[in-house]
Amino acid sequence: MRWRFPLLAVALAFGLAAVAHQAEAAGKKYKIFLSMSYIGNDWQAEAANMVKAMAASKDYRDRVSLEVQVAGPNAQRQIQQINAMVQEGAQAIVIFPISPTALNQVVRNACARHVAIFAYDAEITEPCAYNVHIDQPEAGRVTAEWLAKAIGGKGNIVVITGVPGTSVDTQRTAAAKAVFAKYPGIHIISEGVGMWSQAVARTELTKILTTHPWSDIDGLWMQVGCYTAASMEKEAGIPDNKLKPCAGEGSNGHRIQMLPVGAAGVQGTHDTYRPMGEPSISYASPPYSGALALKLAVEVLDGKTVPKFTKLPLPVVTSTTVKLCTQGTWQEMEQGCNVFQPAIISNPGWFASIYSPNTPEVGLQAALNGKPEQ
Amino acid sequence: MSTLVLPARRRTTRLPDFRRHRGLIVAIAVFVVLFLAVDVITPGAFSYFEIHFMSAGGATLALAAMGQTIVILTGGFDLSTGAVISLVNVVLASAMGTSPLSQVAFFVVALAVGALVGAFNGIFVAFVRMQSIVVTLSTMFIVQGVTLLVMEKPGGTIAPGFVAFFSGDAIPNLLPAPIVVLVAAALVWRLIRNSRLGVGLYAVGSDEEAAHAAGIRTGWVKFWAYVLAGLFYGAAGAFISAQTGSGDPLLGRPMLLEVFAAVVLGGTLLGGGRGGCIGSIVGAYTLMILVNILLVLNVSAYYSSVAEGVILLLAVLAASLNRHSPIAFYLRLARDKLAARAHGALASARPSAATAPVLSAPTATGQSSTPISWFARHREALRTILPAYVGFVIVLVVSQAVFGGTLDNPGYFDSLLVLSSFLAILALGQGAAILTGGLDLSVPWMIGFIGILTSGLIHGSDIIALWAIPLGLAFGAVLGAINGLGIVLLGLPPIVMTLAMNGILQGAALIYCNGTPAGFASSAQRWFMTGHFLGPTPVVWFLVLFVLAALLLLDRTVFGRRIYAVGNSPLVARLSAVGVGGTLIGVYALSGFCSALVGILLSGFSGQASLGMGDDYLLPSIAVVVVGGTLITGGRGHYLGMLGGVLLLTALSTLLAGTTLPDATRDIIFGLVVLSAVIALRERSA
Structure with missing residues (x-):
């Protein structure tokens, strides 16, 4: 009995060795790996879909063999995983880094073996790595400045942060607070930990509202959660034209709520997932960053020079610039639409900032299903 | 945490030594098979570089799991593991200098931080006699908070000498330093196990009252178990600092569940009394090598957590399947039942009068006596x-x-x-x-x-x-x-x-x-x-x-x-x-x-x-x-x-x-x- 398992494993191993050899004969594609961190949240899944779509697109499917692996939330495992990828003969590794610093040693090792390392969305501080992300302090500053203006430079605001202890959260929050500090009339009356999740934002806001009712609050600054906040205001019976200004995330639900009440042609609305003219600013850490990183990685392998830091333009949409995509085609997005039909995107927490002029290969179908644009 | 102690397990066997180390032996066998599998599939032979990197990959988890094992052997549970590792990491990354003296001093600091948190846990578990899980859960939160106070976001650097000493080469191109670290840790564990304290750990975990009756000072044994565990976490924190070369306040937190998995894979019984640290080292490396296996097999991202779950189950099953295992017991039971039914010998088939115990009627005096007060009856529950x-x-x-306006506010x-x-x-x-x-x-x-x-x-x-x-x-x-x-x-x-x-x-x-x-x-x-x-x-x-x-x-x-x-x-x-x-x-x-x-x-x-x-x-x-x-x-x-x-x-x-x-x-x-x-x-x- 005791030997059955080991025997099975050995048999399995030999079988796989044969498979591995077949793959080697597949031709001269660039061998690129994607090391994701935690797959269990909406942003990660969407970003991964876009990377996969990029690899499957017309220009890349014959040039790139992409293998996707998940490291989970543990940096130790990502270290091990990146090393295993180097051992497997990776030419480039696209990484969503769990930690900006913990991977430095393994990344340095990979660089020494001429593997191109690309980090998307978050950063890797090791100088040999390529980074593709937005300017985090800018995200905090721009949204905070908008909110300060929206409430006329004075009033009580509630702050919902991201995951404490991460660089991204610390930078955004610090930049926003620096802005608020310039207005003596603005008071942060409470601060919740939102973990970049609509579900957590709701529990945190529910707690905060027990001690600070809506009547005490003039504005909200949230890394993720404006959609939830507007929904909760509706539950509390606040009419559409009295919604609090909210500076927050680039979720589709939030942007739909920013559309003016009665906006034409919006299909599939329900409950609070509808246009309500919420005064808002929506910023995003765009989920196409991984796809762009893959593209840049191929450029590096082609021998082109790519800057070590690709700063993504911060997608910012305000109540005046929000525009509905009726079909969600690439052409429409190119013409500046920035929110999708609820009839197509039934999950309001889905991240709508998928457009970049640099990634025409990936559009709505890429983000939803991992299918490239035709 | 034993759920089901089957009488069959208590049978004496002819191979006591093998039986006693069975968990460890199977753990090693599983690891060796997985390792060979990776070796076979990976193109090219394993180079020194790869051996080196793999040895470094699992070392932190192994050290942490060794600490956890000591606590588990005494029947406890330590949830503060990951938090302590993060704390040590940020302390080292924010304060360590580059002078050799500072580097040595901070290794001592690392161990001391771990031991201090361990002592804190130990005092409450051993002397205040609180449940280990409550104490260590509280400690986990407190330590997480302190960690964020020391360092609010990733940063800091670890001196290159420190990095090289722990994660570099002990003998270039022959012996990676992480292996030396683990051998040293294993020797420390051997010393502990063969000491009076070591005997105490197993005794307390097997049966605390019996251990007490046998003259073992159970309180102190438990206290030292947490301190020792803390020392191992300190070492793990020092090692991960060397491995990553910097600090990150969230580094250790997600390790907690993996530490438990490593301990269990290594053949240590949750609930205490059986197992050991060597198995946990093997368990830790088995978990880390899974990462390589999933990569080589190209398991799709969505399936990787499924594959990991299944492999964990299989590995633990491999260690427990034998003719005394529950499944065999239930199969025998079912066979016996069928046989009994065939012979009409089932207990339920025997015609017998319902046996009803004859109780003496309550006497009048019994009724008039003062009823036990509600508080007395429920004192234990109330407490x-x-x-x-x-x-x-x-x-x-x-x-x-x-805040005001809460108690009178129905909302x-x-x-x-x-x-x-x-x-x-x-x-x-x-x-x-x-x-x-x-x-x-x-x-x-x-x-x-x-x-x-x-x-x-x-x-x-x-x-x-x-x-x-x-x-x-x-x-x-x-x-x-x-x-x-x-x-x-x-x-x-x-x-x-x-x-x-x-x-x-x-x-x-x-x-x-x-x-x-x-x-x-x-x-x-x-x-x-x-x-x-x-x-x-x-x-x-x-x-x-x-x-x-x-x-x-x-x-x-x-x-x-x-x-x-x-x-x-x-x-x-x-x-x-x-x-x-x-x-x-x-x-x-x-x-x-x-x-x-x-x-x-x-x-x-x-x-x-x-x-x-x-x-x-x-x-x-x-x-x-x-x-x-x-x-x-x-x-x-x-x-x-x-x-x-x-x-x-x-x-x-x-x-x-x-x-x-x-x-x-x-x-x-x-x-x-x-x-x-x-x-x-x-x-x-x-």
């Missing part, structure tokens, strides 16, 4: 239940003092109860599992999977919700029952079975929704969680009914009594004709049902289901159960106490959320309140 409620009242008073209590409803429901399932001496770690993705599944089906339709919700609940119960079946039939430790189930469900959720959950809750679901019915939110009325049902279930039904019986002693329960297996399966089905219910309610609360929506409920679901006075080793506890724990922790986090205190301070306050609530009231009632 364990009350602390949570007194803590709850104190938090309410503080909330009133800080405050309404929100509090809505937020409490999730944990109150989870507490029944998790509580029942803990009462039988188990744990249900599949809570997070049971919530997530059922939430995503039901809202995907419902898609806003109240009509579909009518059948989708019962279906989701039934699904939860069935998946929970599968947990129970694995635990009973395959004899898997509940931690392993439910951890694997959690991974499998995560994969199932991802595959079902293809990465993006699409559905949303129906309007009735949303009304239930956010609307109003006769004043309060509808779910508050539901919560009242749920609590009454839970109390009836645990206190007044046969099933409830059996849960306690199994928790007190599976063997005695079996001899008392309690169907231990059936009870356990029922308990895990109940827990699955409760998680599924929470998944459905949470989707109503948020309007939609999201991936990872259950992640924040695992530790709290355990915390409320133990804060409410339940014994983690099973057999003692009351649902009212758990409910008190839910109210206390929810009110406390509500209080903290209303402030602008930094997150670090909140963690520390949270930990201190949990700890002091349980201690202060312990003494008052003692």
Whole structure:
């Protein structure tokens, strides 16, 4: 009995060795790996879909063999995983880094073996790595400045942060607070930990509202959660034209709520997932960053020079610039639409900032299903 | 955490030495096979570089698992592992200089930090005699807070000499330093094991009272166990600092569950008395090599958590399958039963008069004697239940003092109860599992999977919700029952079975929704969680009914009594004709049902289901159960106490959320309140 398992494993191993050899004969594609961190949240899944779509697109499917692996939330495992990828003969590794610093040693090792390392969305501080992300302090500053203006430079605001202890959260929050500090009339009356999740934002806001009712609050600054906040205001019976200004995330639900009440042609609305003219600013850490990183990685392998830091333009949409995509085609997005039909995107927490002029290969179908644009 | 001690296991065997080390031997065999598998599949031979890197990859986990093993050997549980590693990491990264003296000094500091936290745990566990899980949970929060105070975001550097010493080469191109570190750690463990203390560790874990009777100072043994564990965590923190060359306040936190998995894979018995640190080293490397295996097999991302869960199950099964294992026992039982039926020799087939014990009629004097007072009868229960409620009242008073307008505000209590409803429901399932001496770690993705599944089906339709919700609940119960079946039939430790189930469900959720959950809750679901019915939110009325049902279930039904019986002693329960297996399966089905219910309610609360929506409920679901006075080793506890724990922790986090205190301070306050609530009231009632 005791030997059955080991025997099975050995048999399995030999079988796989044969498979591995077949793959080697597949031709001269660039061998690129994607090391994701935690797959269990909406942003990660969407970003991964876009990377996969990029690899499957017309220009890349014959040039790139992409293998996707998940490291989970543990940096130790990502270290091990990146090393295993180097051992497997990776030419480039696209990484969503769990930690900006913990991977430095393994990344340095990979660089020494001429593997191109690309980090998307978050950063890797090791100088040999390529980074593709937005300017985090800018995200905090721009949204905070908008909110300060929206409430006329004075009033009580509630702050919902991201995951404490991460660089991204610390930078955004610090930049926003620096802005608020310039207005003596603005008071942060409470601060919740939102973990970049609509579900957590709701529990945190529910707690905060027990001690600070809506009547005490003039504005909200949230890394993720404006959609939830507007929904909760509706539950509390606040009419559409009295919604609090909210500076927050680039979720589709939030942007739909920013559309003016009665906006034409919006299909599939329900409950609070509808246009309500919420005064808002929506910023995003765009989920196409991984796809762009893959593209840049191929450029590096082609021998082109790519800057070590690709700063993504911060997608910012305000109540005046929000525009509905009726079909969600690439052409429409190119013409500046920035929110999708609820009839197509039934999950309001889905991240709508998928457009970049640099990634025409990936559009709505890429983000939803991992299918490239035709 | 033994759930089921079968009499067959107690048989003496002819190979005592092999039997004793069986867990270790199988662990090593599994590792060697996996290692060879990777070697065979990977193109080219293993170079020194690869050996070096692999040895460094698992070293932190191995050191941490060694520390955890020592605590587990004494029958304890240490949840502070990951937090201590992070703390050591940020202390080193923020303060270490580049001079050789500073580097040596900071290695000592690393060990000292670990030992100090360990001593803190040890004092409360060994001398204040509190449950290890409550103490270390509080410590975990406090240490996490302190870590964020030391360093609020990743940064800092570790001196290159320190990096090279621990993660470089001991002898270039021959011996990697991590191997030297592990050999040194293993030697330390050998010394400990062969000392009086080592004997004490095993003795205390096997039977604390017997150890005490044999003259072992059990208190000190436990104290030193936590200190030693802390030293190992300190070493792990030092090693990970060298390995990463910098600091990150979140580095250690996700390691906790993997540490437990490594310990169990290494053949150490949860609950104490059997196993050892060497096995845990092997377990740690087995877990790390899984990463390579998944990569080489090119397991699709959505399936990787499934594959990991299955491999964990298989590895533990490989260590436990033999003719004495539960499955063999049940097969024999079934065969005997069939044979008995064929011969008409079943006990139930024997015609016999119902035996009714003859009781003497109550005498008149008996009735007139003063009845035992209600307090006297319930003193034990009150002592364990009350602390949570007194803590709850104190938090309410503080909330009133800080914010005003809370105690007289029905809205405050309404929100509090809505937020409490999730944990109150989870507490029944998790509580029942803990009462039988188990744990249900599949809570997070049971919530997530059922939430995503039901809202995907419902898609806003109240009509579909009518059948989708019962279906989701039934699904939860069935998946929970599968947990129970694995635990009973395959004899898997509940931690392993439910951890694997959690991974499998995560994969199932991802595959079902293809990465993006699409559905949303129906309007009735949303009304239930956010609307109003006769004043309060509808779910508050539901919560009242749920609590009454839970109390009836645990206190007044046969099933409830059996849960306690199994928790007190599976063997005695079996001899008392309690169907231990059936009870356990029922308990895990109940827990699955409760998680599924929470998944459905949470989707109503948020309007939609999201991936990872259950992640924040695992530790709290355990915390409320133990804060409410339940014994983690099973057999003692009351649902009212758990409910008190839910109210206390929810009110406390509500209080903290209303402030602008930094997150670090909140963690520390949270930990201190949990700890002091349980201690202060312990003494008052003692």
